[in-house]
Amino acid sequence: MILDNAEKLRNVYMDWIKEDLEFQNLDENYVSISTPFIDNDxxxxxxxxxxxxKNIVKVSDFGFTLYNLTELGINLTPKFKTGWHIFKEILDDFGxxxxxxxxxxxxxxxxxPMAKTRLLQAVxxxxxIFYLSKHNVVSSFNDIIAEFFNKNNILYTPSFEIPNPxxxxxxxxxxIPNRKDGERVVKTVSRPNDINQAKIFNFDVHATSRSRNAKFILLVNNTKEKKLNGSLVATAMNELSDTTASVLGFKEVQENNTELINA
Structure with missing residues (x-):
């Protein structure tokens, strides 16, 4: 059974990294890596x-991320205080x-592989930031969540990594440590329809849940939505049990928080 589970995890991982992932030589120096995730366009x-x-690899976005934001009217400079703060926070979180x-x-x-994944998630x-700017958000979603935790005296550790097999x-x-029901491990989604982050959450839970005694939570910024996106929930919870993971809307957590607590 242990070997079967290990093989299942390996297959899930290999399917995930192979899905529409294409490597192509551009010239003698550069390799293009096409991912299955989409940008704002x-x-x-x-x-x-x-x-x-021969031993060191540099992975980059060729400048397209910031260029595309500029084309959408978002200039990430210190003059744009909120966007610049969020931008610097993201870079620090993912190295x-x-x-x-x-x-x-x-x-x-x-x-x-680790560096590629970190850069992809940072991108x-x-x-x-385009979504946040369009909705006149003055703080990042993570900052808003941290403020909620602080206001309600909820102990937490921000921004961390769990090694996977x-x-x-x-x-x-x-x-979030929980003395009664075990730790809560949270990944956040600032866009309520972000299937990209739902797919990453699903992979990360499959990859780490057997080595971490915790319940995994995808916390979605749904403060401007009537209900959670069904496709996002289905993608995030694919082949995961309700005891292992769940998808929560931040609007509902603000109204009645029974999951993200220390008791």
Missing amino acids: YDNINLYASFVN ISNDKGTLCVQTPIENF MRVND FGASSHFDFA
């Missing part, structure tokens, strides 16, 4: 890898550099 997000030397408008990370070749979070790590936004 509904185009696939592409990353680019190059060898700094990503901003090299003259190009989002990038350098890594030993053996850590390439998707930066893309979310595949030599990489899964990023989560909050961990």
Whole structure:
């Protein structure tokens, strides 16, 4: 049974990373990596890898993330205080550099899968700034959640990673100790219809749940929606039990919080 479970996890992982993931040589120096995730223009997000030397790989977005935001009217500079704060917070959380408008990370070749995943998640979070700006949000969704926890005296750990069995790590936004029912591990979604983040949540829970005694929560920013997006919930919970994971709307948590507590 243990071997069967291990093989199942491996198959889930391999299916996830293979899905529409295409590697193509652009020239002698660069490899294009097409991912199944989409940006604000509904185009696939592409990353680019190059060898700094035989042991070090640089992965970048070629500057497209910030360029596309600029085309949408979002200029991430210190003058745009809210957006700049959120942008810097994302880079710090995922260990990503901003090299003259190009989002990038350098890594030993053996850590390439982890670095690629970190950059991809950072790119998707930066893309979310367009949604936040469009709705005149003055704080990031994570800042709003942290403020809610502080106001209600809920102890938590922000922004951390859990190693998974595949030599990489899964990023989560909050961990909440619970003396009675076990730890709550939370990943947040600032866009209520973000299938990208639902897919990543599903993969991360499959990859880490057997090594972490916790319940995993996808916390969705649904404050302007009547109900949770059914496709998002189905994607996030694919082949997961209700005891392992759940999807919560932040609007409902604010009204009656019974899950994200320490008791």
